[in-house]
Amino acid sequence: MTTTTLAVLVPLLPFLGAAAGLLLGRTAPGFVRPLAVLPTLASLVLAALVAARQGGGRAVDAATELTPTGSVPIELALHIDGFAALVAVLVGVVATCVQIYSTGYLRDDPRYPSYAALVSLFTSAMLLVVYSGDLMVLLVGWEIMGICSYFLVGHYWETPEARAASLKAFLVTKLGDVPFLIGLFALATDAGSFRITKVLGAVASGALDHPTLIALLLLAGVAGKSAQFPLHTWLPDAMAGPTPVSALIHAATMVAAGVYFIARLLPLFEASQAAMAVLAVMAAVTMVGSALAALAQDDIKRVLAYSTIGQLGYMTGALAAGDRGAAVFHLLTHGAFKALLFLAAGVIIHAAGTNSLAAMSRMRNLRDRVPDAYWTMTVALLALAAIPPFSGFFSKESVLGAAEHAATGHTEHAPGAAGWTVLVAGLLTAVLTAAYAMRLWLLAFRGRGAEAPDHGRQPVAMNAALWVLAIPSLALGGLAFRLLPDWFDGGDLAPTLTTSVLGTGVALVGGIVTYAAWRHTTALAARVPLGAVAAHPEGDAALVEAEAIASHKPAYGDVAYAPDPSDPGRLLLGPLHRHAAVGFHLDAVYTALFVRPVRAGASLVRFLDREVVDTYVRGAGTLPRWLGAAVRRAQTGNVQTYVSALLAGTVVLAVAVVLVATGA
Amino acid sequence: MTLAATVGNLAAHTTTTTTTAAESQGFLSPTGVEIAFLLVGLVTFGAAVVTVTTRQLVHAALWLVVALGGLAVEYLLLTAEFIAWVQVLIYVGSVVVLLLFGLMLTKAPIGRSPDADSGNRWAALTVAGAAAAALVWVVVDAFRTTWIDLDGPAAGSTEATGASLFQNWVLPFEALSVLLLAALVGAIVLSRKAKADAARTAPTAGAERDTRAALAERDTRSDAEGAR
């Protein structure tokens, strides 16, 4: 088979799997699990084959136009360069791990067939985005991901949190998608084509008339999809979905789509200095803010969600510094270790029966209950904190190196100020990242108090997925930083001495300070008993998680916050803690800015409709009703009355006729 | 006025002699026949008014006889003698008798009945008054100068009428006999059906009374059986 055929099969297989799963889910439950895992696995193998054949050489391009569609043609096009090949492999790996993990995680879930089908559909859509060489086809995958995300986040739709979160995720990403769509149209109008190759050609020849406008419009869609400030608020709330969904969608793939999109069209963004500056500021605000917020969260998954936002900030920062190699490198390693973190968090939530770090810090020996999760999560947290030689270190150093490169003015298109912004914010975030990684580890695995409940061993499928993902988390960075430049633009991804020392140093400082703070506060833990655990600890993991999410707010008063004085984050953040826990009141601001005016407008419209418009309608109805009542009174049943009226009318008509006939 | 002119034209078209005859007669030059017609007409109209206003139902029927008889006289004055005698025979002889039978069968009260007129009286008076005004105005307007020549052979003698009826109107005449037959049969069916209904309900009611009587007998041991 040619590379093109293989590449077409890659997104097609999970799609067929999803369709078959949806069709057979009820009638043949035995086929659901194979139908979920095997197409994804096959598409992983095919993606790896495509990557091997492509080999970082010339991009594979293929296109076919199904039908003429008017002014700008829309083609089914493939554009597979090194970025696409490797990201597709990452998507395949994570999706396969998530599907395998889900067979254990949602073991007894009655809605597992539709869930698995939606995950397959989602995988297919992401692969379509990755391989597509046509922006319209890319948009199709982009929007399918949005709707799948809506359904999957709302998987526990019995809980109000999940319902609200799924709606919020959908609406906020759509809010970004509207300018994104307009931007795509503007881009196609300027470039005369939706094909990425032609668009890039037009950019290179300077044929674009409004590069800044287009770049900013596209940036809005990317900010929505990749959860960048100010459209990031949906991602922490989306943790109300099942953990595998969080791992697949909100860590490794969907949020990476935005970054990947910019990486593909980076020359377009580089054509506009303003867009690059906006990108840099967006990245800096996102990563620092999200790291602060992550330090204050109580829900283990919300910590990871904010961490995801921060790591995506690193990627956009690298893009702002004009180095898409570094961005996609970080995307790859982050996809591996963040998926691992989420999956391990799912195991921990299942074992502990709660998603609250405050409750976990009051459990002894939780790590002995889940040794696989303990070890793999330690690896992933070290990778997250960018400690050498874990994979996160190399990718983050490449980002910082790119920023330093831009700051010192060695990068052609990136402004120096953007480089400095990203560099400073990146270093600051490195401290905070190490701090919240340390806090998470200490609170989850170093708890003191009652013995952690024993629910037996976790399913093999779940642990196996963890170990599979632990390998790239551990080694991908070190192995790949020499090889990847051949696949990417050829820029050097090796860590430089200055940023390595600086980055590792601040990370260590952050970790040590957090440890010290924890030693200081942990004595308080015994005094304040806290904790709410799931009502059915013997149930499967999905049930436990749904109950944990549902019980967090009644137990602690908020989905994100717990009044725990022994939290080291509280000591470190000081007065900032209160604001960081609620995401710096951004939701409240949005409520004041958008929700309330819309609601007020709606109630105004309702008032106008009910009281003003309806008054006219009722008034218009009154006269006919009176007339009707009057006419009804005439229906007496007395025949003589009827005949009287009839003859009176006849006389009137006759007189009228006579008058007319005589001309009087 | 135009209507009068139209009728005048029509008359002029038919014959010129009558037109001149009509013109020769003044509007206010009553002949003896006219005076007789007017007096009988007043009696007829008065009898008709009493018929529709009297509170005594049987008197209404009798006043109707007067009105219909007056009309027969009018027919005679108009030289339609055959019609006049038919009028007397059919209306005064049979129709009024039928109506009197109807009054008796529906147990019409003898004497003054206070509710002979319905609440619709004033509306009826208005309509009838308006219709009368309109009709009289139009009729007078149209025919005030038209003259009927009553001289010469009678227009409605038995011979003339018979000739006309059996020369030109045979087929409608025969069809009318079928209609009369149908009316006869219809009237019988209507009456018989009601009787059949009454006959069907009567035995059940009687049976019901019997059972009730039987129950009473069983309870009281009276001599109801002998009575039955």
Added chain:
Amino acid sequence: MHLAYPAVLSALLFCTGLYGVLARRNAILVLMSVELMLNAVNLNLVAFDVWLSKAAEETLHSGQALTLFTIAIAAAEIGIGLAIVLAVYRNRGTSDIDKLRDTAEGHEPDGPDTDAPATGPAAEKAEATA
């Protein structure tokens, strides 16, 4: 004779009958009024026939023939009408037209009124036959 005399008399008789039809309560009185109206028409027909039979050559005496037909039809009508009135009287116990209001809008208090007498004569008749 002036044609206006019989014509006006006919119009007045017709309107008198009209008043009777509209104002009388008893169905048989209404039938009498109908007879009056028919006779008014008859008078009209005869008068115009007499006029035209002298004024025109070929009239076939249609007015008088029609009058005869009308009289025959009136006789038939009075027979059928009386049969209907009697049937109504048997069923409803009344021959008052303004009490027969089954076509009225909604159920007005007339309903029980018409029902109550209806049971009365039926019961009477039942007793009579028994």
